[in-house]
Amino acid sequence: DAGITQSPRHKVTETGTPVTLRCHQTENHRYMYWYRQDPGHGLRLIHYSYGVKDTDKGEVSDGYSVSRSKTEDFLLTLESATSSQTSVYFCACHRGQGTEAFFGQGTRLTVV
Amino acid sequence: AQSVTQPDIHITVSEGASLELRCNYSYGATPYLFWYVQSPGQGLQLLLKYFSGDTLVQGIKGFEAEFKRSQSSFNLRKPSVHWSDAAEYFCAVGQYSGAGSYQLTFGKGTKLSVIP
Numbered sequence: 001d002a003g004i005t006q007s008p009r010h011k012v013t014e015t016g017t018p019v020t021l022r023c024h025q026t027e028n029h030r031y032m033y034w035y036r037q038d039p040g041h042g043l044r045l046i047h048y049s050y051g052v053k054d055t056d057k058g059e060v061s062d063g064y065s066v067s068r069s070k071t072e073d074f075l076l077t078l079e080s081a082t083s084s085q086t087s088v089y090f091c092a093c094h095r096g097q098g099t100e101a102f103f104g105q106g107t108r109l110t111v112v
Numbered sequence: 113a114q115s116v117t118q119p120d121i122h123i124t125v126s127e128g129a130s131l132e133l134r135c136n137y138s139y140g141a142t143p144y145l146f147w148y149v150q151s152p153g154q155g156l157q158l159l160l161k162y163f164s165g166d167t168l169v170q171g172i173k174g175f176e177a178e179f180k181r182s183q184s185s186f187n188l189r190k191p192s193v194h195w196s197d198a199a200e201y202f203c204a205v206g207q208y209s210g211a212g213s214y215q216l217t218f219g220k221g222t223k224l225s226v227i228p
Contacts, residue, residue, distance in 0.1 A: 031214055042220035050213050090155060097214045098144040098163050098206055103155035
């Protein structure tokens with residue numbers, strides 16, 4: 001499973017507060033992704049990274065930012081959490097183009 | 113931009129029956145194609161993948177998928193479904209967009225229920 005750890009696994013936060021989710025991998029994979037999963041929408045890409053300090057936006061990036069200062073860590077920040085950002089967030093990573101992507105166990109975020 | 117369509121939101125089959133889950137993609141070149149499975153409360157696990165070569169690919173748990181370029185499809189099949197196959201299935205497309213950037217896009221998923 002590429003040693004992917006997401007933290008925290010569960011979080012409840014208040015509207016308007018900043019929140020940071022962490023994804024940590026131990027396999028030195030180049031590519032890392034953040035997705036959100038919502039009923040009826042499947043997995044939607046928020047941001048992704050193709051190397052240290054190389055990131056790009058996905059289809060639902062508004063309200064989110066990311067940082068990747070070292071290979072093993074990919075941080076997702078909700079700058080000012082809103083109720084619409086209540087979701088399950090998954091991190092994924094893989095070694096190169098076309099290789100298998102490994103997923104973390106997910107973070108369930110509730111914004112109240 | 114690439115896109116992935118899974119037309120069936122929910123499918124119910126009887127145990128022992130055959131299964132086909134549909135996936136269509138939109139992408140100019142031959143894409144990297146994947147099927148993943150997600151059990152409740154879990155992350156996603158790879159079932160199989162296609163890059164090139166033989167258009168019929170075999171995966172884990174007795175699943176197979178066939179790539180049809182003319183139909184832009186990558187349908188997942190299993191000859192005989194087991195109750196443990198009940199899960200949600202996701203088709204995914206990988207696209208290399210240059211400058212080292214590679215993006216993995218998922219369909220909305222098909223939930224499979226199995227009647228004993």
